[in-house]
Amino acid sequence: MNNRLFTTNSSNxxxxxxxxxxxxxxxxxxxxxxxxQQRIEHNGPxxxxxxxxxxxxxxxxxxxxxxxxxxxxxxLPSIEPMPHQLETAxxxxxxxxxxxxxxxxxxxxxxxEAGLILxxxxxxxxxxxxxxxxxxxxxxxxxxxxxxxxxxxxxAQKKSHSWGYEIVVASIDTAKRDPHREVVLATxxxxxxxxxxxxxxxxxxxxxxxxxxxxxxxxxxxxxTPIQNNLEELFNLISLLKPxxxxxxxxxxxxxxxxxxLPKNExxxxxxxxxxxxxxxxxxxxxxxxKRIVRNITLELSKEEQALYDAVxxxxxxxxxxxxxxxxxILSLVTLQREVCSSRDxxxxxxxNMFKKTAEDSPVRARVWELVEVIRAITxxxxxxxxxxxxxxxxxxxxxxxxxxxxxxxxxxxxxKHNIPAVPYRGGMNRGKKDWMMDIFRGRARVLIAxxxxxxxxxxxxxxxxxxxxxxxxxxxxxxxxxRVHRLGQTEDVNIFNLCTKNTIEEHILHLLHEKINLFELVxxxxxxxxxRLESKEGSIEQRLAKAILRSRSSQQxxxxxxxxxxxxxxxxxxxxxx
Amino acid sequence: xxxxxxxxxxxxxxxxxxCEILDKSPYHIKVKLSQAADRELTNRPYYWSFIDRLNxxxxxxxxxxxxxxxxxxxxxxxQPVEEPKLLTPEEKAMERAYGIVPKPLPRIPREHLHFxxxxxxxxxxxxxxxxxxxxxxxxxxxxxxxxxxSRPYTVWLGINYMVEFSCDLKxxxxxxxxxxxxxxxxxxxxxxxxxxMRLSPRLPANVHxxxxxxxxxxxxxxxxxxxxxxxxxxxxxxxxxAQARLQEELERLEGFYxxxxxxxxxxxxxxxxxxxxxxxxxxxxxxxxxxxxxxVINSGIFHLDGID
Numbered sequence: 034m035n036n037r038l039f040t041t042n043s044s045n046x047x048x049x050x051x052x053x054x055x056x057x058x059x060x061x062x063x064x065x066x067x068x069x070q071q072r073i074e075h076n077g078p079x080x081x082x083x084x085x086x087x088x089x090x091x092x093x094x095x096x097x098x099x100x101x102x103x104x105x106x107x108x109l110p111s112i113e114p115m116p117h118q119l120e121t122a123x124x125x126x127x128x129x130x131x132x133x134x135x136x137x138x139x140x141x142x143x144x145x146e147a148g149l150i151l152x153x154x155x156x157x158x159x160x161x162x163x164x165x166x167x168x169x170x171x172x173x174x175x176x177x178x179x180x181x182x183x184x185x186x187x188x189a190q191k192k193s194h195s196w197g198y199e200i201v202v203a204s205i206d207t208a209k210r211d212p213h214r215e216v217v218l219a220t221x222x223x224x225x226x227x228x229x230x231x232x233x234x235x236x237x238x239x240x241x242x243x244x245x246x247x248x249x250x251x252x253x254x255x256x257x258t259p260i261q262n263n264l265e266e267l268f269n270l271i272s273l274l275k276p277x278x279x280x281x282x283x284x285x286x287x288x289x290x291x292x293x294x295l296p297k298n299e300x301x302x303x304x305x306x307x308x309x310x311x312x313x314x315x316x317x318x319x320x321x322x323x324k325r326i327v328r329n330i331t332l333e334l335s336k337e338e339q340a341l342y343d344a345v346x347x348x349x350x351x352x353x354x355x356x357x358x359x360x361x362x363i364l365s366l367v368t369l370q371r372e373v374c375s376s377r378d379x380x381x382x383x384x385x386n387m388f389k390k391t392a393e394d395s396p397v398r399a400r401v402w403e404l405v406e407v408i409r410a411i412t413x414x415x416x417x418x419x420x421x422x423x424x425x426x427x428x429x430x431x432x433x434x435x436x437x438x439x440x441x442x443x444x445x446x447x448x449x450k451h452n453i454p455a456v457p458y459r460g461g462m463n464r465g466k467k468d469w470m471m472d473i474f475r476g477r478a479r480v481l482i483a484x485x486x487x488x489x490x491x492x493x494x495x496x497x498x499x500x501x502x503x504x505x506x507x508x509x510x511x512x513x514x515x516x517r518v519h520r521l522g523q524t525e526d527v528n529i530f531n532l533c534t535k536n537t538i539e540e541h542i543l544h545l546l547h548e549k550i551n552l553f554e555l556v557x558x559x560x561x562x563x564x565x566r567l568e569s570k571e572g573s574i575e576q577r578l579a580k581a582i583l584r585s586r587s588s589q590q591x592x593x594x595x596x597x598x599x600x601x602x603x604x605x606x607x608x609x610x611x612x
Numbered sequence: 613x614x615x616x617x618x619x620x621x622x623x624x625x626x627x628x629x630x631c632e633i634l635d636k637s638p639y640h641i642k643v644k645l646s647q648a649a650d651r652e653l654t655n656r657p658y659y660w661s662f663i664d665r666l667n668x669x670x671x672x673x674x675x676x677x678x679x680x681x682x683x684x685x686x687x688x689x690x691q692p693v694e695e696p697k698l699l700t701p702e703e704k705a706m707e708r709a710y711g712i713v714p715k716p717l718p719r720i721p722r723e724h725l726h727f728x729x730x731x732x733x734x735x736x737x738x739x740x741x742x743x744x745x746x747x748x749x750x751x752x753x754x755x756x757x758x759x760x761x762s763r764p765y766t767v768w769l770g771i772n773y774m775v776e777f778s779c780d781l782k783x784x785x786x787x788x789x790x791x792x793x794x795x796x797x798x799x800x801x802x803x804x805x806x807x808x809m810r811l812s813p814r815l816p817a818n819v820h821x822x823x824x825x826x827x828x829x830x831x832x833x834x835x836x837x838x839x840x841x842x843x844x845x846x847x848x849x850x851x852x853x854a855q856a857r858l859q860e861e862l863e864r865l866e867g868f869y870x871x872x873x874x875x876x877x878x879x880x881x882x883x884x885x886x887x888x889x890x891x892x893x894x895x896x897x898x899x900x901x902x903x904x905x906x907x908v909i910n911s912g913i914f915h916l917d918g919i920d
Contacts, residue, residue, distance in 0.1 A: 049836065053844045056851035059904040061836050065744070069911055070828060072745050082811050083628040084743030085910055089772060089803060090621060091736035092909045093786060094613040094727075096774075100781040100850065108728020130780040130857065130899060156728075157782045184728055221898075248891065250899045251780075275861075276892060277868030284867075 097157055101127045105152040112182050114149060115521065117313045118142050122149040124311060131159075131251030132274050134230070134310040139257045140520055141313050144175070147226050147253050148183045151200075154251065155185065160223035162199055164247075167228040169204035173464065175228070176202050196220070209243040221248045230254035233273065234266035244273055264290050271309060278309055323497075324526040325519055329543060332419055332534050337411045342373045342537055344407050345380065348400055353583045367538075367579045372437060374539045375503040376444075377411045379437035384408075416532050417447050420500055423530055424453060424480060427498045432481045434514050435502040441482050444502070448480060455480035493517050497525040502532055504542050506575045508602075511546060538582055541595050545578075549599025574598070613727050615639075619679040622725060625735050637687060639680040642720065645672045652738050653731075676722040677731075746912035748811040752819070753917065762820045765915045767793040769831040770802050772909040773839060779854035779902040786909070787839060791831040793824040794919060798838045806914060815915070822919055839906065851902035858900040865892050 049061040072079065097104065103123060106114075114122075118141075125133045125146075131154070135143045154160035165187065167175050172189050179187040179200070188195055190203035196216045205227070208217050225247055227233065233241050233254075252274055268285050271278050279285045279302075291297040315322065334342060349366045365383075372379040388401045424431050435441055441457055448455040456470045456478045474481045475495065499518055505511055519527040533543045577598055585591035613621070616638075623641060626633065629649040635642040645653065650672040651660055663670045678684045725732045752763060773787040790802030799805070826834075869889040876882040 051840055053840060053904065054848040054851060056848055056855045057902040057904055059840060059843055059906060061839075062905065062907045063832075065908040065911060066828075066832055069745055069913075072747075073828070073913065077747070079747045079813065079912075080743050080745055080910075081628055082746055082748055082813070083624065084739055085746045085912065086743070086807065087621065087625055087628065087739035088743035088910050091739045092772075092774065094617070094621075095736065096786055097782060097784045100777075100783045108726075110726050110728070127781070132899075159778070159780075159782055184730060186730070245888065246891075249895060272868070275864070277864035277866075281868050281871045283871055 095156075103149075103153060104156045105149055108156065109152065109183060111184075112145070114145055115142065117317065118146050118149065121146045121311050121313065122153065125150050125253070126153055129309065131224070132253075132309070134254045134256065134270065134274065136256050136310050136312040138312070138314050140516060141315070142521060143255045143257070144178055144228075145182075147228075147255060148179060148185070150253065151179075151224060151226070152183050152185060154224060160251065162220065162222050163201070163224040163226070164208075164217070164220075164222045165200070165202040165226045165228070166205040166208060166244075167202060168232075169206065171228060172202050172204055205240055205243070209239060214243070218246050218248075222250070224251040224253070225249040226253045226255065228255045230270060231256040231266075234263070234269055236269045236272070241269065241273075264296055275309060279305060322519070322521075323523050325515070325529060326526055327529045327531065327547070329531045329533055329547060330419060330423075331540070332415050332532060334534050334537070335411070335413065335415055337407075338373070338377075338415060338534075339536070341377065341380070341404070341407045341411060342370070342534075344404055345369050345373050348404060350583070351400075352397075363579050363583055364575065367582055370538050370582075371503065374416075374534045374537050375435060375437050376414055376417070376440040377408050378439040378443040381405065381408050382439045414443070414447070416502060416534070417444060419532060420444070420502060421448070421451055421453070423500060424448075427528070429498065430474065430479055430481070430496040431498040431500060432483060432493060432496050432518060433500040433502055434483050436484065436505060437503070438484060440502065441484055444482050448482075453480055454478045455482055457481075458483040458485075460485040492520065492522075494520060494522040494524075497523060498528045498530075500530045500532065504531060504533075504539065504546060506542060506578050508546055508574065536588075538591075541582075541591055542578070544592070545595045545599050549596065549603065615680045615726075618725055618727065618732065622677055622679060622732075622735065625739060634674065637684070639684040639687065640676060640678045642674070642676045644674045647672060652742075653734060674720045676720050678722060678724050679726075681724050681726075740909070744910045746813075746910075746914075748813060748912065749815050749819070749915040750917050751810040751812050752816055753809075762818050763917060764822045764919050765819050765917060766795075766822050766919050767824055768802070768914040768916055769793060769828060769835070769911070770806065770914050771835055771911045772803055773835075774907050774909050775839070775843070776905040776907070777850065777902075778905070779851065780857075780899050781850070787842070789835045789838060790914070791834050792920060793826055793828070793831055794822050796826050796830070796834055797920060798834055809916075811914070819915075821915060836906075843904065848902075854900050854902040858896060861896045861900065862893060865889060865896065 047062060047064045049063055050058050051061075053059045101123070103119065103126075105122075106119075117137075121135065121137075125131060125135075131150070135146055137143050137146070151160065151163060155163075165175055165179075176187050176189045179185040179202070185200060186198075187200040187202050188198040190196065190201050190207065190213075193212060193216065195201060195203075196213065203213075207213055227244065233244055235241060254270060254274060256270075264285075268279055268282070280288060289296050289298055289302045296302050349370055352366055353363060369380060369383055372383055384401050384405055388398060388405075391397045391401070420433060433444065435444065438459065441459065445455055445457055454477055456473045458467065458470050458474075458481055462470070470481070474493075481493075481496070496518055499515065501511070501514065505514075515527070515529065531543060531547070533539050578595070581594035581598065582591060585594055619638065619641075623633075623636070626641065626643050626645075626649070629652070630646040631649050632644040632646070633641060634644055647670060650656075650670070654673050660670070662668070723729070723731050750765070768790045770790045771788070773789065775785045775787060777783050777785075788801055788803035790799045790805070791797070792799075869885060869892075872885050873882060873889075876885055
């Protein structure tokens with residue numbers, strides 16, 4: 034029963050109310066007494082004495098002795114929260130009345146904190162009905178984490194009857210639409226958790242409007258983006274949680290806002306913020322990450338491979354210089370070049386597809402066929418040989434990332450030939466298969482060959498060697514890859530091997546990522562803010578790189594272009610540090 | 613509850629529901645559930661409605677409940693692996709004909725019962741639901757009674773109260789009271805007294821029940837006013853603080869919505885803001901309002917030796 038239903042002033046047959054203190058009344062529930070009288074009248078049925086004692090024992094075991102001691106720990110044998118996570122949970126429960134913004138930096142375990150708080154409220158009986166709103170791609174991950182780590186019977190919202198369950202995980206975009214909207218808005222939720230809450234910063238959006246109309250007792254907003262950057266957005270987010278905490282809109286503007294991005298009376302603002310927001314940082318004491326050891330391995334392509342690379346480069350330049358070419362064709366052309374650096378299988382597959390797509394009488398067909406002929410000459414893969422060497426030298430398990438399916442297939446066969454047990458992992462697999470692959474990797478396989486890292490996060494703390502067979506162009510994707518192994522719970526230093534071929538675009542990319550952005554040594558979590566701000570102003574990094582590559586006539590010129598892109602990222606980086 | 617207490621609890625529950633214990637150690641219990649326990653625990657309503665309608669003999673489920681995972685694993689590791697049994701002639705024939713020998717034993721699901729596990733929670737709830745009302749008689753302490761003597765027994769109303777103190781936080785207390793229906797006397801820690809004696813559902817020989825001086829309803833109100841007096845003597849700083857927080861929050865809301873209402877241009881907009889404000893106020897009350905709720909875990913009629 035929802036404890037909201039019981040109103041303070043009514044006293045009926047089933048409850049009996051008396052004042053015991055100016056601040057509070059006592060309610061005696063009397064339903065049981067009627068039942069007892071009935072049983073006396075009919076002389077039964079009576080329960081067993083042993084069951085009566087067991088009932089008392091059960092209740093004595095679960096009685097909540099104090100207001101503030103954390104109960105959830107003793108019923109969570111499968112997780113060991115970090116000190117900062119426990120501290121956060123305690124503060125939200127005991128000092129913030131269960132309404133807070135959890136704004137830890139990426140990778141510090143906001144989900145764990147939210148789970149601890151939810152579990153604690155459930156154990157105390159203060160929460161029965163809870164709603165967890167997350168981006169659609171994270172629904173299943175949340176459900177899985179709550180089920181396995183916290184023993185909370187959360188259910189993913191799939192059909193309209195799913196809303197009837199006590200703890201529901203849903204995407205906000207579904208929840209706000211008919212026919213769900215009506216059901217959700219008519220329900221009183223003891224706790225609402227909103228993940229990626231920075232998406233609710235604009236109060237004109239339908240999502241924001243929807244969020245204000247929800248009925249809630251406790252509320253947690255999870256975000257990793259430093260919303261302090263925009264005061265208006267900060268105000269909106271806090272108004273969802275505790276309207277008036279920063280005063281009315283007018284007061285807020287005159288008290289704290291000097292300019293859109295520039296606060297005044299900052300100390301006072303920080304003080305108020307600390308009563309409603311918790312932000313743990315990596316730099317804070319007690320949060321320890323192991324080292325990243327990065328090795329760039331530069332390889333010379335074999336004569337045949339180099340011949341293919343040159344032929345493809347020629348072809349790409351020629352095609353790109355045609356009139357009326359759009360950005361997506363540019364990207365796919367450059368992809369050809371990148372694929373040569375990965376494996377002949379990857380480039381072959383793309384060429385075949387290209388061949389099929391072009392008109393029968395097009396001169397391009399003949400050109401493509403010539404390239405395929407060049408591929409035939411290649412008999413070995415320089416990178417694969419090197420990867421094999423690294424794996425043989427490494428102790429323990431190795432995760433290998435590649436961008437291309439065809440390369441993945443090739444490597445599976447290659448490793449099998451050399452008696453190294455390897456398993457694939459890719460986005461297209463269903464959940465069950467992914468879990469299965471992960472189990473094999475945990476068990477007898479030595480190598481995991483993965484084509485994707487993000488989204489449905491895979492956590493591989495038990496593995497501390499990683500090979501980047503080829504590098505994605507987007508620094509964020511590289512960071513996501515590394516984040517799979519280099520995260521809280523990793524006990525060893527993490528070895529990262531970047532395979533890079535000389536005299537190819539790869540060399541330039543690695544130059545950008547490694548020397549310009551200093552990506553591999555960057556503190557985890559900083560990068561996403563930088564990239565987000567950069568991309569919102571100047572377009573995606575992949576597109577900028579592709580254009581630069583096609584524009585450049587010489588390796589030297591390309592080098593300069595890439596330096597330029599690197600410099601713009603570094604500017605944002607410094608910006609952030611200065612803030 | 614530590615693992616030992618959990619083990620004891622589970623064993624007692626299974627015995628109370630007449631389950632058949634197949635095998636046990638201090639760390640595990642292998643059990644074939646009784647019908648009653650199966651209906652209570654396995655969540656198979658369709659199966660049971662099928663059995664009931666067709667009057668079939670039910671096949672209840674078996675479980676391996678492990679209460680101490682670590683020690684159980686250790687003992688299992690020590691045990692020698694069982695030799696595969698030699699096939700009987702019938703089984704050999706089966707194997708020749710079908711290539712397989714059907715396994716007679718179904719797999720027994722294994723569950724780790726730790727504090728906080730859903731199965732243990734289910735056992736707790738089941739116990740609470742099935743141990744609510746009792747009617748019991750104390751067994752005579754001495755056998756030296758003269759056959760024609762009759763001992764007087766007093767009827768007691770025993771109540772185990774759960775007191776909940778809550779605002780946005782919560783704590784609980786258990787109070788066990790017994791009220792003598794002969795004298796109206798109210799005794800604290802009554803449950804402790806009960807657990808120290810032998811009780812049975814049948815009236816013993818050579819015993820007579822003293823006449824009740826008060827009604828059950830009167831006994832109830834004695835218990836409630838006793839508890840009320842106890843509760844009045846408590847410290848309610850937490851409730852005062854919660855009230856203060858509540859007031860503070862309400863004022864904050866007022867400050868937030870007042871300018872918005874003043875700015876509202878038309879009635880419709882005004883109404884909308886008004887409703888939102890009310891909603892927020894209601895939520896805050898729901899969140900912070902202090903309350904003390906007294907509910908009952910279980911209760912019973914106890915016939916105890918002597919007049920008091």
